[in-house]
Amino acid sequence: MDAVLWLHRSANILIQKQANVLYGKQRGLMPCPLIARYILLTSKTKYCLLRKIAGIIGRKKDKMANFNPRIDFIGVGFGRTGSKWLANCLYEHPEISIPRFNLHTEINYFPEKYEVMGLKNYYRKFLDCDERKVVGELSTLIIFKKRSAKLLKKLFPNIKIIIYRRKEEDRATSDYNIKKYYDLLPVKKEKVNQKELIDLWIKKFGRKKVFIFNMDNKNKLNELNKLFRFLGVEAFTPSCINKRFNESYVDREKKMPLKARHPILRKAVNLLKPLLKKNPKAYYFFKRSLHFDYYFQLVNHKL
Helix, strand or coil: CHHHHHHHHHHHHHHHHHHHHHCCCCCCCCCCHHHHHHHCCCHHHHHHHHHHHHHHHHHHHHHHHCCCCCCCEEEEECCCCCHHHHHHHHHHCCCEECCHHHHCCCCCCCCHHHHHHCHHHHHHHHCCCCCCCEEEEECCCHHHCCCHHHHHHHHCCCCEEEEEECCHHHHHHHHHHHHHHHCCCCCCCCCCCHHHHHHHHHHHHCHHHEEEEECCCCCHHHHHHHHHHHHCCCCCCCCCCCCCCCHHHEECCCCEECCCCCHHHHHHHHHHHHHHCCCHHHHHHHHHHCCHHHHHHHHHCCC
């Protein structure tokens, strides 16, 4: 009951200005259709609606209170190597369960977000996973932080690690093109020593716990089935095996990187991010807890 009353009071405060607009007490602003519709509901209907919302919030909190999912594998990198294609292939496998979130973007929770938000916030991403299956997620930035291997070994000592790689020249070029022409960031082309970073994970977890997925292998199905054996599931052919992802970044006819469609909006995002990051806890709260990163990725390719 307290939650319903709180929601009801909060809603009243938020819609007061819109109510003034709707009833002509404040001019020069357009009313929000959704809030206008809420205002015109009867008190009983409003109460029932808010009670349902409070119930949904309460059930989610109750589920999270005792939610401690089993994580079987984590993909740690590298970025710009085909991780979105791999996520879709894993998602289709009937014995594997990854968060739907992973189909739009990588989770990239370790190490920075974990150090600010803790482990429970990470577990939220797995609420839609089926624990009867092999459960895991794919990220692309974890491998670039050398302290990540030690941290994940401490948190998940028996986990399996997937590392996806391609030729460093191709990976670095792809990363540079997107940041410079699409994200409009002032960057230089940077290469990394893939072998040095991979060896850190093999040393920490052992060779049997680390799978190196070679994205340069033309026989993608063969490489996938090696990964499926590593994860302890049956061989499988995903429907998306020959599908290309993130093509919106490349003009294949002109063989050149695409530029941002809306450069002003893209530059505004670039200015806003550093300001938000000044308060890491608030930044990660909006990004993860309120799913701003998820919604941003839905429109990212159109900016």
